[in-house]
Amino acid sequence: MTPSQRPVDMRPDVLVIGAGPAGLTAAADLAGTTAGEVLVLDREENAGGIPRHSDHLGYGVRDLHRMLTGPDYARRLVDAATAAGATIRTRAMVTGWDADGSAEVTTPTGRLLVRAKATVLATGARERPRSARLVPGDRPRGVLTTGQLQNLVHLHHADPGHRAVVVGGELVSWSAVLTLREAGCRTVLLTTEYPSPESYAVFNLAGRLALRTPVATGTRVVDIIGEGRVRAVVVESIETGQRRTVECDTVVFTGDWIPDHELARLGGLELDTHTRGPRVDTALRTSRPGFFAAGNLVHPVDTADISALDGRHVAAGVRAYLEGARPSGPAALILADKPFRWIAPNVLRPDDPAPPRGRLLLWTDELVRRPHISVRQNGYELAHARLRWPASPGRVVRVPSSLLDGIDPAAGDVTVGLR
């Protein structure tokens, strides 16, 4: 290997991977309060994560206490991290780890080997594409996820088509409808497998009325037709099996999130089989000492402000780690019971802080109008609480973490479900 091919060694105190809301907020907090160097790496051309190309209002409410568009929000987070003294390097993709835990990084000017005292993974989540959803049919152009659509429209100013079918009824699905409309493309159908769209009722109503979007509940796309470009999709009623063909030139697969967990997996971190992100305790420590995780990587998927507040929370854990604090006592798993699909954080340790915002985050597969949450250990109910809001598929259910107060992790795993 010639000297020019050798990776450049970097030794920051903290390495943050991912310059989205979680990573940037963690970096701003850490750089403002630790003496050491904080390096943020992101594979994209610009820092800011998903909000960079999500050009509508709806960002910053809980963390910045204002309502911003995605790009404005992203700019503020980048400015805050930079002003605090963090170094942000873009077009820097972390591709793996060497034997001693250094991050291997590829940049246009060469490779880096970054050895940090602590590492925060904040690589976010992505929508599962058509291939992962196993939708049969032709393989024409015009099949996108919301992220790809917004990239195309907002960053590349390209034309997405004229008639779209949007698959999914989450908040993000309405964001796709808005983007399509701005780009001059009509949404001729929004299809969801659930009995009602997963988004908040107010968005569903606004979508149906203001955006004049027909919604087909209890349906799924079973075929994509088109040579070269999409020509139509076949939509099937889940209950009756009845099918109809809907003409369109664009199909947008929305929601149905999976964490960007490849680095966590390559780093040997324990993954939670339900979130499919790294398993984290309430301080957002992973199973590997010195490695932390925050944002949608650990809860696929919540809003940007929640990810940003994770960033603030993880910074406290990282600082404690750098000062020599280590977790104490045995750990128990926190498990989700049906109808919940996952829960985060998912590890309970004695003497640990409450999770971010004092909330456990859950994802439900069924609509429960008045959920009565039950916490059990060894078959015994230890705590319960009735929530004042419904648990609805497609958005996070928030449960006060005080339900876990006083539970001894040494006594076994803890299950959170319904009474």
Ligand SMILES: Cc1cc2nc3c(=O)[nH]c(=O)nc-3n(C[C@H](O)[C@H](O)[C@H](O)COP(=O)(O)OP(=O)(O)OC[C@H]3O[C@@H](n4cnc5c(N)ncnc54)[C@H](O)[C@@H]3O)c2cc1C
């Ligand atoms: C279409 C759409 C609309 C939305 N609308 C709203 C809204 O109105 N309000 C709201 O609050 N939230 C909204 N959200 C959700 C919000 O964008 C996310 O909650 C938020 O971006 C999550 O932040 P994060 O930091 O966890 O991850 P991300 O924002 O996804 O950032 C992760 C970063 O990690 C980088 N990365 C990943 N892997 C690597 C690697 N190997 N090396 C280097 N870098 C890497 C990525 O490039 C990315 O920049 C929307 C999401 C979408 C898709």
